[in-house]
Amino acid sequence: MPVLSLVHRVITAIALASAALLAPSARAQLLPLDARLNEQVIMVPAGPRMNVSLETTLYKPAGPGPFPLLIINHGKSPGSPRAQQRDRFVYMATQFVRRGYAVMVPMRTGFAHSGGTYADFGCNMKANGYQQAGDIADVVTYARDLPYIDADHIVIAGQSYGGLASIALSTQDLPGVRGIMNFAGGLKVHGNACDWQGSLVSAFAEFGRKNRVETLWMYGANDSYFGPALVNRMYDAFSANGGKVQLVSYGPFKHDAHTMLGSRDGQSVWLPEVERFLRQVGMPTDQVYAVAEPAPQPASNYAALADIAAVPFLPEKGRQQYKDFLTKQTPRAFAVSSSGAWGWAEEGEMPNERALAACQAASREPCRLYSVDDYVVWTDSAEPPKDTMTGGTN
Structure with a gap:
């Protein structure tokens, strides 16, 4: 059986680390829920006998609703689906909560803390798509019975493998x-x-023949998995067989357009197209709720960003890591501890929190942010270094 892997979010750090590093699922628990979005984690019943519980992130505005609903579907990270962390799609969720939506992000069967066993159909893309779509359909059914959901106003989104599953659901x-x-x-x-x-093209041809719902597709020119030539084949197969589709082909996005939806800077790419599509299918687009942006870390005058020698507590390996960190994309954050541990995160969601969690996983002492994006936030501390532990990543 071939190994399947799809990057479902921006890859954010490298593993270096000490024996104190936590497993991914444990590290994920260190990240706080987002109170701005009333974030919570619920379990949604799914499967042929409704005996599988799907770990599902729920965001919604304050108040009783009913709210229109967005369901966002994740991709597949390299490695075991069980080790994959809970996906959150905070940037997309924020924009939709502002527009009065509830948002659900279900982890499908066998992923993260969801029940059941992940089913892999290898190169049979039709079977892979239909299998994953079954879980999404169960989430729709569950959500429509909730008192705070407007059962007649639902949209579905999917990224990477979740996009394939969502298009399979359109049948x-x-x-x-x-x-x-x-x-x-x-x-x-x-x-x-x-x-x-070829299997993907064949699958999209069948999905087009059976398509029942309007679809919007967005692919970037430098997508490392699905380049323009393949995307055009999939689009042609879907549309020529009667599929209702609007393809938005945009230019290069940073290092890899495959990560666009999970990037803070991706909002300027997808939001105008999504708002246009929502209006077309009769969904609300006006902002009706205020959701504050996360409070920025204030810059300090501790040192210049590129002054590697000024970073406190770090052993030589840590200073090399900070030098490498300075080549990474924003948003980014670097954290240090008096124990000599460090952690960093690049791109994706909650980089400050992820950097702190990565550092803390390798440290017995508290970690603090040293730099964020393109400036230093550290303020001087009288705390002396306790040891020279090697730091980690998120």
Whole structure:
């Protein structure tokens, strides 16, 4: 069976580390829930006998509702689906909560803390898509019965493998679902085990024949998994077979357009197209709730950003890591501890919190942010270094 892997979020750090590093699931628990969005984690029943519980992130405005609903579907990280962290899609969720939506982000069967076993159909992209779509359909059914959900105003979004699953879902006539958005959707098989590109095209042809819902697709020019030539083949197969689709092909995005939806800076790319699509399918777009931006860390005059020698507590390996960190993309954050541990995060969601969690996983002493984006936030501390532990990442 070929190994399947899809980058479902921005890769954010490197592992270096000490014996104190925590497993990914434990590290994920260190990240706080987002009170601005009333974030909580619920378990949603799914499966043929409704005996699988899906770990699902829920965001919603204050008040009783009913709220229109967005369901966002995740991709597949390299490695075991069980080790994959809970996806959150904070940037997209924030924009939708501002517009009065509830937002659900379910982890499908066998992923993260969801129940059941992940089913892998190798190069059979039709089977992979339909299998994953089954969980999404169960979430729709569950959500429509909730008193705070407007059962007649639902949209679906999916990124990477979640995009493939969402387009497979578009073959079903689901009450209340008005549109489906596909961001860099697909699934890549590494190695030469099969013609996975051809299998994707064949799958999208079938999904187009059976399509029941309007769809929006967004793919970037420098997507490392699904380049323009393959995207055009998938689009042609879907549309030529009757699929309702609007393809937005945008230019290069940073190092890899595959990560656009999970990036803070991706909002300027996807939001105008999404608002246009929402209006077209009869969904609200006006901002009706205020959601504050996270409070920025104030810059300090402790040192120049590039002054590697000024970073406190770090052993030589840590200073090399800080030098490497300065080449990374924003948003980014670097954290240190008096124990000599460090941690950093690049791109994606909550980089400050992830950097602190990575540092803390390798430290017995408290960690603090040293720099954020392009400036130093550290203020001088009288705390002496306790040891020279090697630091980690998130």
